[in-house]
Amino acid sequence: MLLSSLDQTNEGLRHRGALHGHSPHHRQSTRTLPLKVGTRGSPLALWQTRHFLALITKVCPLLREVKAFEECVIATSGDKIQDKRLADIGGKGLFAKEIHEALLDGRVDFAVHSMKDLETELPPGIVLACALKREDSRDAIVVGPDCAGVTRDDPYACLPKGALIGTASVRRQSQLLHARPDLQVEIIRGSVQSRLSKVRAEGGPQASLLAIAGLKRLEMEHEAAVVLDAETMVPAACQGIVGVTVRADDVELRELLSAIEDGEAASVCTAERAFLGSLDGSCRTPIGGHAQLMPDGQLLLTGLVARADGSFLLKRKLWGARADAAALGRELGDSLRRDAPADIFG
């Protein structure tokens, strides 16, 4: 069934001319190739976009025969502003605003995102069409030359007393300072590569934290001195998950993209995004959210809220049926919001 619906889609993509079946009756007569894919321009974003294109080409071989895709690199506000913490620039979805606009204007047909950078409430007319299989969701420490060796029992032993740590993430900062109040934190942003070079340079921060997913994708996993388990450092909601957005009325592409959706990623993504959405923290609120599919098929969701300086930290777990992923996320979010001091949501 799946295959035949894809075949139909392929026929539609291949043979019919322009444009725009907003009604289901015109579904097969919708568009011309190439399909335009919106992406940020960082090496990580481009890797993720090409990974996605490889997957979709695999399930839809006809897309191999022609120049089926065109990458459209879009610089977002998040890319343009490098010297501030995103929370201080204000607003959510700073890595996606210009990409959403391109989608709604029809300049691109779909867009590839790091799900952890995508706001929980998408603009009207845009939907998440699929989540790809999750890469390792943990955070890692990258260190400069002044750092100590790694020990087995203390994940932070490599960080010298009083060391300066570069991160722009209030989530990482709060958990780090909670465990190690002696550390100092300085904001660093930019691509994975530029953050690594700052840590290596003289006079910069002595260490930084990065998502291991990004390091793995860029074949720089060996740069990680320590990988922090999700208990030590609760990851950001949807860290390690790549997602694809389309226009809500683009039934044809939604159907095509549903063929590469990863079921497990979709469930954990739903739970983690519902959790984040229900907390509705300001973007200064340190929030971690991490769902796992258990061997028994249930979802286990871990949620964390904290104060940026590490002086308060609340972590709680909730589990339940996978089919209730969204309700599970909301319930955990509501419970943390109820029991955390109001100032951290300010």
Ligand SMILES: NCc1[nH]cc(CCC(=O)O)c1CC(=O)O
């Ligand atoms: N905020 C930047 C960002 N967005 C997604 C990733 C990592 C890749 C992923 O989570 O899939 C990163 C880099 C990082 O946090 O180290």
